């Protein structure tokens with residue numbers, strides 16, 4: 033192996049203390065062989081020497097005088113991911129044999145000068161390419177006294193970026209060093225800055241080895257950027273911006289959307305891309321078909337073809353347009369229920385399209401290829417429909433799903449009676465609900481009085497009244513949709529199941545029309561029964577919208593992005609908290625960028641398929657403003673706040689559930705505790721001295737930035753936790769990890785199971801109740817003659833249903849490279865015996881949780897999670913196989 037030569041300048045040499053005679057000899061040799069000169073900063077003496085001639089001489093010297101040899105040979109093996117055919121060609125092999133230039137950085141400063149030691153440099157040469165793995169190797173001559181290696185600087189001399197998995201350094205007296213990189217390194221032609229990779233050891237800022245302090249700071253500075261310019265695809269700059277790129281006013285005024293983020297529409301911040309403003313609205317950013325995310329947040333090029341974001345992109349960009357071509361009438365609904373069933377039984381031939389070509393293999397789940405170029409759309413039967421075709425129609429299932437379905441986070445205890453709106457009566461009409469005490473007592477057949485039911489915590493509700501009512505009149509001006517404010521009341525039966533009591537639908541005053549409100553109840557006559565079904569369809573659509581926009585998008589995807597941006601700007605990659613959080617941030621920014629591109633954008637999937645239409649995302653901003661609080665994102669606090677649990681130190685998890693058989697809560701609390709224990713072990717290990725939390729300037733800067741920049745519109749809220757003690761840190765980090773793992777998994781991976789058969793959870797209820805407007809005799813007549821047709825007309829159109837099904841199928845799917853919580857040990861954790869043991873304990877606890885869930889699902893007394901034809905509650909089972917499984921808790925929000 034041939035080594036390159038590096039040298040120091042004569043000027044520098046003159047400043048340095050005179051080296052010993054042997055080194056003088058070597059320096060002379062070097063001066064003959066001067067090549068290039070790589071500096072980080074002015075360095076102290078005793079540089080490394082890497083010339084082939086020098087190497088020979090040194091070898092001979094070392095043979096004659098082993099005891100006085102000041103250099104040792106060290107080998108670094110770099111594992112990179114091949115980037116397609118190019119890296120395999122003979123020509124590229126020749127061109128890029130020495131594509132990587134490496135520098136070993138000492139963890140120590142020079143004790144004589146107090147300056148950084150000169151790095152030891154060498155080129156890495158490609159040595160083999162086997163089974164999809166390419167190795168480069170570099171040999172170094174490391175001087176005695178160089179000290180421990182703390183980092184490696186990498187310069188990529190190729191014309192394009194390279195993905196480095198790791199660098200293993202062997203030949204050191206203190207054993208091999210494994211530097212885990214898993215990162216793209218830009219070409220030096222794009223950006224002359226060298227990349228630094230620190231070794232596996234984690235350090236709080238104050239413990240940083242002296243030789244690495246400047247690099248630690250510099251790396252964070254590089255990632256912060258200067259706040260200007262348009263981001264390039266190879267950048268790794270993390271910065272903030274508002275959601276000002278959802279609309280497209282340049283294309284049409286109809287597609288103009290308000291900026292989310294700021295006083296008018298408070299919202300979390302997203303990653304800044306620096307694109308130019310639109311021509312028509314300087315406050316909006318122009319749209320792009322390729323949205324920037326920092327380079328390491330977008331792994332799609334090297335991951336498997338079934339990588340989730342890639343699959344989702346293919347559905348949005350290739351399949352959805354095909355569906356739109358297939359169904360020419362956008363307003364066409366389903367005529368019979370059997371037509372809906374046909375979606376799962378019948379193969380639909382899609383129009384021929386070049387667009388699908390490349391994506392075909394990604395869509396194997398829903399797309400079958402019949403003949404060359406002929407694609408067949410075929411949906412899998414969702415598990416819920418598979419188990420019980422009629423479940424969606426029944427009230428028991430409607431109630432059960434509020435505790436164990438796709439959205440178990442909206443159900444709340446009724447704490448005040450009578451139900452009353454907090455909205456301004458001047459604008460929205462009388463605030464009192466028409467669900468009266470008499471009505472409730474009649475419905476629960478005198479089992480107890482309302483007063484007693486309140487006292488015994490027996491009444492629960494879904495409350496979509498105050499959030500939706502201000503949008504009702506606006507939405508009603510849109511075509512093909514309608515909206516009500518809604519309240520749904522439930523009563524808790526002695527066997528711990530919920531029973532529906534009433535649904536109230538409300539329309540605020542409009543012009544000279546007064547407020548309209550109507551209560552519907554499960555009944556025993558045909559007309560009331562069908563009206564109840566229609567009212568239930570509306571509430572299901574409200575719940576589906578709230579779930580997707582608030583519980584799922586806002587509270588997990590959107591609110592997590594600022595934690596990621598701030599962590600990369602303020603926590604060094606060698607900070608133990610960065611390393612703890614990093615697996616929980618995997619792919620989130622990329623999937624969020626894709627959501628801005630095609631899901632939540634003006635005219636995108638959400639707006640065209642949900643009841644609230646173009647106001648959908650704006651409504652999530654209202655929810656953020658009115659109800660999002662970081663402290664309530666912790667599972668126990670969320671349960672307490674909704675009245676679903678009370679604090680009880682004698683109870684397991686310190687909480688007593690109001691409904692014992694509340695599967696999301698009872699499984700979730702075990703997962704919460706497991707995460708908390710792991711975070712406790714981790715944080716206590718690194719912050720053994722409690723005062724080190726306050727003095728950790730990176731940690732403090734991270735948290736300050738989360739509050740004041742990432743969630744800037746909430747920066748003055750008094751409920752933000754402060755990080756003063758290890759306990760504060762533990763609670764804050766547990767909350768973040770819970771949201772990214774348990775919370776997200778519970779509301780994400782059941783999307784196809786529960787939403788795939790849309791009558792169970794229609795995303796839109798398109799028509800008014802037939803009794804709403806007595807002047808509309810036709811609708812009422814149709815309702816009386818064929819109520820089933822009225823219900824079908826209320827449900828999504830064919831195009832809406834098909835698009836949503838295709839998207840939900842992908843969103844519910846685990847990719848083959850999914851990383852589940854507690855499954856994979858990070859290299860830095862493995863190196864520390866305390867952390868390793870703690871992680872093994874986490875893994876064991878999660879395996880126990882897996883078994884507990886199986887055992888619970890076998891217990892027929894737990895009627896909210898199991899029973900005849902019931903899809904057992906598995907959404908918080910930690911592990912899963914790839915695909916649509918309705919279980920599995922990934923580390924991060926990656927789909």
Ligand SMILES: [Fe+2]
Nearest residue numbers: 776780925927
């Ligand atoms: Fe998701």
